[in-house]
Amino acid sequence: xxxxxxxxxxxxxxxxxxxxxxxxxxxxxxxxxxxxxxxxxxxxxxxxxxxxxxxxxxxxxxxxxxxxxxxxxxxxxxxxxxxxxxxxxxxxxxxxxxxxxxxxxxxxxxxxxxxxxxxxxxxxxxxxxxxxxxxxxxxxxxxxxxxxxxxxxxxxxxxxxxxxxxxxxxxxxxxxxxxxxxxxxxxxxxxxxxxxxxxxxxxxxxxxxxxxxxxxxxxxxxxxxxxxxxxxxxxxxxxxxxxxxxxxxxxxxxxxxxxxxxxxxxxxxxxxxxxxxxxxxxxxxxxxxxxxxxxxxxxxxxxxxxxxxxxxxxxxxxxxxxxxxxxxxxxxxxxxxxxxxxxxxxxxxxxxxxxxxxxxxxx
Amino acid sequence: xxxxxxxxxxxxxxxxxxxxxxxxxxxxxxxxxxxxxxxxxxxxxxxxxxxxxxxxxxxxxxxxxxxxxxxxxxxxxxxxxxxxxxxxxxxxxxxxxxxxxxxxxxxxxxxxxxxxxxxxxxxxxxxxxxxxxxxxxxxxxxxxxxxxxxxxxxxxxxxxxxxxxxxxxxxxxxxxxxxxxxxxxxxxxxxxxxxxxxxxxxxxxxxxxxxxxxxxxxxxxxxxxxxxxxxxxxxxxxxxxxxxxxxxxxxxxxxxxxxxxxxxxxxxxxxxxxxxxxxxxxxxxxxxxxxxxxxxxxxxxxxxxxxxxxxxxxxxxxxxxxxxxxxxxxxxxxxxxxxxxxxxxxxxxxxxxxxxxxxxxxxxxxxxxxxxxxxxxxxxxxxxxxxxxxxxxxxxxxxxxxxxxxxxxxxxxxxxxxxxxxxxxxxxxxxxxxxxxxxxxxxxxxxxxxxxxxxxxxxxxxxxxxx
Numbered sequence: 089x090x091x092x093x094x095x096x097x098x099x100x101x102x103x104x105x106x107x108x109x110x111x112x113x114x115x116x117x118x119x120x121x122x123x124x125x126x127x128x129x130x131x132x133x134x135x136x137x138x139x140x141x142x143x144x145x146x147x148x149x150x151x152x153x154x155x156x157x158x159x160x161x162x163x164x165x166x167x168x169x170x171x172x173x174x175x176x177x178x179x180x181x182x183x184x185x186x187x188x189x190x191x192x193x194x195x196x197x198x199x200x201x202x203x204x205x206x207x208x209x210x211x212x213x214x215x216x217x218x219x220x221x222x223x224x225x226x227x228x229x230x231x232x233x234x235x236x237x238x239x240x241x242x243x244x245x246x247x248x249x250x251x252x253x254x255x256x257x258x259x260x261x262x263x264x265x266x267x268x269x270x271x272x273x274x275x276x277x278x279x280x281x282x283x284x285x286x287x288x289x290x291x292x293x294x295x296x297x298x299x300x301x302x303x304x305x306x307x308x309x310x311x312x313x314x315x316x317x318x319x320x321x322x323x324x325x326x327x328x329x330x331x332x333x334x335x336x337x338x339x340x341x342x343x344x345x346x347x348x349x350x351x352x353x354x355x356x357x358x359x360x361x362x363x364x365x366x367x368x369x370x371x372x373x374x375x376x377x378x379x380x381x382x383x384x385x386x387x388x389x390x391x392x393x394x395x396x397x398x399x400x401x402x403x404x405x406x407x408x409x410x411x412x413x414x415x416x417x418x419x420x421x422x423x424x425x426x427x428x429x430x431x432x433x434x435x436x437x438x439x440x441x442x443x444x445x446x447x448x449x450x451x
Numbered sequence: 452x453x454x455x456x457x458x459x460x461x462x463x464x465x466x467x468x469x470x471x472x473x474x475x476x477x478x479x480x481x482x483x484x485x486x487x488x489x490x491x492x493x494x495x496x497x498x499x500x501x502x503x504x505x506x507x508x509x510x511x512x513x514x515x516x517x518x519x520x521x522x523x524x525x526x527x528x529x530x531x532x533x534x535x536x537x538x539x540x541x542x543x544x545x546x547x548x549x550x551x552x553x554x555x556x557x558x559x560x561x562x563x564x565x566x567x568x569x570x571x572x573x574x575x576x577x578x579x580x581x582x583x584x585x586x587x588x589x590x591x592x593x594x595x596x597x598x599x600x601x602x603x604x605x606x607x608x609x610x611x612x613x614x615x616x617x618x619x620x621x622x623x624x625x626x627x628x629x630x631x632x633x634x635x636x637x638x639x640x641x642x643x644x645x646x647x648x649x650x651x652x653x654x655x656x657x658x659x660x661x662x663x664x665x666x667x668x669x670x671x672x673x674x675x676x677x678x679x680x681x682x683x684x685x686x687x688x689x690x691x692x693x694x695x696x697x698x699x700x701x702x703x704x705x706x707x708x709x710x711x712x713x714x715x716x717x718x719x720x721x722x723x724x725x726x727x728x729x730x731x732x733x734x735x736x737x738x739x740x741x742x743x744x745x746x747x748x749x750x751x752x753x754x755x756x757x758x759x760x761x762x763x764x765x766x767x768x769x770x771x772x773x774x775x776x777x778x779x780x781x782x783x784x785x786x787x788x789x790x791x792x793x794x795x796x797x798x799x800x801x802x803x804x805x806x807x808x809x810x811x812x813x814x815x816x817x818x819x820x821x822x823x824x825x826x827x828x829x830x831x832x833x834x835x836x837x838x839x840x841x842x843x844x845x846x847x848x849x850x851x852x853x854x855x856x857x858x859x860x861x862x863x864x865x866x867x868x869x870x871x872x873x874x875x876x877x878x879x880x881x882x883x884x885x886x887x888x889x890x891x892x893x894x895x896x897x898x899x900x901x902x903x904x905x906x907x908x909x910x911x912x913x914x915x916x917x918x
Contacts, residue, residue: 136647159657159682161650167681168646171674172639287789294635305639308674417640 112390112400119403126410127177137161143169171308176417179307179315180410180424183368184378186319188405189326190361191379192398196333197357198263199340204380205365208266208358209248209273211374214366216277217244218373219296223284237299238311241370248273249362256355262340302375302425304413311371322364323402329357330394337392377429378405381436388439408432500699500720502689503706504566504578505539505556511702511720512713513556521545521553541566541578556583559710567703570665570688572676579685584709585659587652589645592664593634593811594692595700596620597857599662600895601719602704603712609658610648612637618814619857622894637670642678649682658684662704665690666760693763694860698723718891723861726884727767730868733875734769742771743804743871746780746797751808751837753788754796757781761788761809764860768868773803794842805871806847810834811856814899823903828916830905835913853908859888859896866907881907 096104128143138146138161146166156163190205198207206212217240252269255261285296326333332353335343343350369375382405386397412427419427501511507520517536524530524537525545531537539549539556555563564580571577587609590596596611597619605622612632614620628648632641649658661679663671665688671679679686691700698720705716745765747755755761757774766772774781780800791797797806812834815826834853835841844851852870854863865884868876882901889896896904 159649159653161647161653164646164650164682167678168643171678172643176639287792288787292787306672308672417638 108391112396115386115390116400116403119400119407122407123181123403123410126407126414127174129414138165147174175307175309175312176304176413177410178312179304179372180413181406182312182315182319183304183372183375184382184406184409185323185402186315186364186368186405187375187379187409188382188401189319189323189398190365191381191405192383192394192401193326193333193357193361194379195383196337196394197354198267199337200263200267201384202380203263203267205361206270206274206374206376206379208252208270208362209277210245210362210365211369211376212274212277212281213248214241214245214369215281215300215374217241218299218370219281219284220244222296222299223288223292238370242366244277245366245369246362248277249358249366253355253358253362256351256358261351261354298423299373301423302369302373302428303423304372307371315367315371318364318367322360323398325360327395327398329353330398333357333394333398337394373425375409375425375428377425377432378409381432382408385432385436385439388443500702501706501716502568502699502703503556504536504541504568505553507534507537507553509536512717513553513706515557518550518553518557521549525550539566561709565707567685567687567707569686570668570690571686572668572671572688574665579687581660581685581687581707582656583707585704585707587656587659588662589630589648589658589660590662591632591637591670592667592691593857594666595662595664595689597895598691598697598700598860599704601715601859601893602701602708603715603894604704604708605894607659607708609652610645612641612645616811616813616857618816618899619895635667635670637675642675646678649684657682660684660707661686663688664692666692690760692760694723694767694864695763697860715892719859719861719888719893722884722887722891726861726865730768730864730876734868734872737769739771739775742769744773744776744802745770745805745807745871746773746800746803748806748808749788751810751840752791752843754784754791755788755809756784756786758786759788761807764863765805765807765867765871768864768871770805770867770871773800777802791843794845796843797847801847803847803850806844806851807867807870808851808853809856810853812905813857814903815905816899816903827902827905831908831913831916834905834908835917848910848913851910855904855906858885858904858906859893862888862906869907870909878907 127147128140142162142165146162146169150166150170156166187205191203194203194205194207195201197203218237221237221240248270251273252261252266255269256266259265281296281300285293288296332348335346335348336350336353338346340350365379383397383401386401386404390396390400408431409424409428412431413424415431416422416424416427501509501513503513505513505517505521507517507524510516520534521537521539524534528545531545537545537549539545539552542548552563552565556565561584563583565583567579567581568576569579585604586607588599588604588607589610589612590599590608591612593613593615596614599605599608600620600622606624608624608627610628610630611623612630613634614623614629615634628644630637630641630644630648632638637645652658661684663686668688671686676686678684687703689696689700691697701719702716705712705714705719747759747761747765749755749759749761757772762772774784777800797803812830815823815830841848852866854866854870856863858866862881862885865876865881869878869881885896885901885904885906889899889901
């Protein structure tokens with residue numbers, strides 16, 4: 089059979105395609121199995137007398153309505169697993185998947201490998217809202233207490249997002265313009281946050297700083313009632329438009345020549361991304377790194393077709409975050425945002441070096 | 452650019468600027484707001500010092516006299532408002548059940564339930580049923596851990612979230628389990644450790660009480676409160692940073708821990724009475740304008756606002772908060788504490804009478820670098836010069852004093868009296884009060900000298916040590 093351009097035979101191309109499919113499937117399966125494993129590990133992390141099997145059994149028994157003797161080890165474990173560990177684990181999965189999906193979306197929209205869900209200044213806006221609530225007690229709503237911080241963060245996140253969306257409808261918004269506007273907004277909000285933080289006492293400063301680092305502590309089922317639907321709908325949207333994102337990755341000119349209404353599509357994607365990211369960070373704080381790195385790691389080993397990159401990135405992002413959260417919990421009192429970078433950075437670094445050595449420059 | 456676009460663009464910028472300006476206004480007008488850490492002075496009712504129902508006559512001990520009063524109230528229910536603790540079980544009725552419980556309390560019968568007044572999460576006074584004698588407690592927050600130790604309850608601590616003072620908190624039971632929280636935070640992992648402890652203690656009667664300083668109450672989320680409630684673990688909470696509240700914390704806990712510790716509480720109460728009488732005797736008739744004004748500090752450079760609980764102790768010894776005489780200071784420093792941003796922060800308040808720094812310092816025993824005296828010298832100089840403090844207090848050094856915040860409250864009051872009214876009270880007198888605390892047998896003080904506790908530092912001591 090004749091060789092095809094590039095020196096690959098049809099059989100070799102088919103073999104390579106199958107190999108690539110296997111790699112994608114393996115990453116997906118490993119991530120999903122890893123997530124399920126860590127849900128169990130989460131549950132038993134503080135219960136030495138309970139095995140991994142017991143953990144799953146407690147989860148199952150809870151689902152079927154079984155109960156335990158009051159104050160017994162399994163009674164406490166059941167309460168801990170269902171009221172703390174499970175919301176924790178589900179939040180890690182949802183936030184990891186959502187931020188990774190938004191990362192893919194932003195990198196495709198911006199045709200920029202450094203883009204992430206926070207590139208439009210969402211994180212700075214959310215931070216401003218949260219710190220305003222924590223430090224000076226300003227509330228953007230009538231909601232008070234812990235949930236007041238969440239509402240403030242959400243409103244704060246939406247301010248830069250809406251500003252950019254409104255502007256993108258009215259001016260010629262190139263990816264570079266978007267990133268520069270996001271940078272300007274970030275600097276503005278960061279300056280306000282810095283001012284608030286240097287004028288407060290050490291305990292409040294610590295609370296505000298901890299919020300910025302990102303933490304899944306204290307997330308309850310009621311918090312997930314907002315985070316989960318936003319992420320599921322946003323992720324579903326991202327998957328549906330994956331082919332268009334492939335087109336966007338070619339650049340605005342190519343996308344327009346292929347019949348895509350780039351401006352409208354970008355605005356729509358930005359709106360979806362803003363809602364999903366705001367819904368996540370308002371509960372978790374700024375979980376950096378994951379939206380930037382999870383898509384890249386997946387692209388490095390599974391190619392750049394967004395049809396695959398989106399679901400695999402979501403699974404991998406969720407896996408990375410739940411592993412980091414587990415390690416953070418085991419090490420006690422270390423915020424997951426710190427562990428996320430400690431685990432993810434060397435992995436990302438090694439992959440870039442390995443791939444660059446194997447195939448030359450990768451970006 | 453189209454005109455309509457320009458208008459919308461300007462509108463967006465205007466919204467952002469308005470939000471920022473609004474924030475700036477709030478920041479400049481109230482930059483020290485403390486996000487609820489200084490809640491509106493919740494208070495447990497003023498019935499005596501012992502916050503146990505059954506202390507009917509309010510004399511801080513449970514005895515036959517209480518029963519006599521209870522029987523009078525039983526006969527004439529209209530007296531209940533005068534003697535609310537006659538309702539021993541807190542069900543708003545005085546009947547035979549109250550008589551039976553009180554008799555058990557008088558007999559110091561073990562295994563009974565007593566009813567303790569405490570703060571709930573909202574700062575309201577509630578009655579909490581607690582098993583007697585109290586065992587297997589888990590304290591949260593140093594402001595309540597020290598009173599618990601002073602009450603002689605160290606050996607009954609089953610677990611703790613943070614232990615910051617190696618020496619002062621040495622009396623923690625050696626079996627107490629570290630639950631790995633931090634000084635002000637209980638993470639999900641730490642809470643899981645607590646629940647595991649609760650499960651492990653089930654065979655030994657479970658956790659007797661969760662004892663929390665009210666300033667850290669935000670750690671008790673709805674879910675955690677439900678955990679405590681559903682498992683039957685009582686939560687006892689007081690704002691124990693204030694010496695008066697610390698007194699009834701010690702009284703109440705020393706009663707709950709049983710016969711062996713009850714005397715500590717009553718002796719400590721008597722000492723507090725004596726010291727307050729001495730202070731009131733000399734200062735009680737002072738007119739407001741004759742009182743020494745003061746500004747409190749925490750963590751060296753943080754100015755305490757007028758609502759901060761740190762102001763309560765100096766007020767008890769007849770000091771006058773500086774905000775009362777300087778409206779500019781009062782409006783600038785309201786709640787919580789605000790870090791001094793510049794060396795000029797105090798420049799407009801030089802007429803203040805006293806600057807009180809509330810510092811916490813463990814008892815000193817480290818002799819690795821020489822004698823204890825040398826270590827104290829190092830500590831004093833280091834403390835004074837922490838974070839460039841001399842620059843911030845320049846020109847006011849002779850008004851600045853440091854009082855060790857983990858001392859027993861009665862000793863803190865004595866040293867504050869010296870700081871505010873040095874012409875009426877001497878340092879030797881305050882040292883005598885601290886020595887009385889040692890002599891009373893307060894466990895955390897045993898085996899240490901006054902010098903090792905570095906209770907009080909003023910400028911004279913600093914200069915003496917430095918040279």
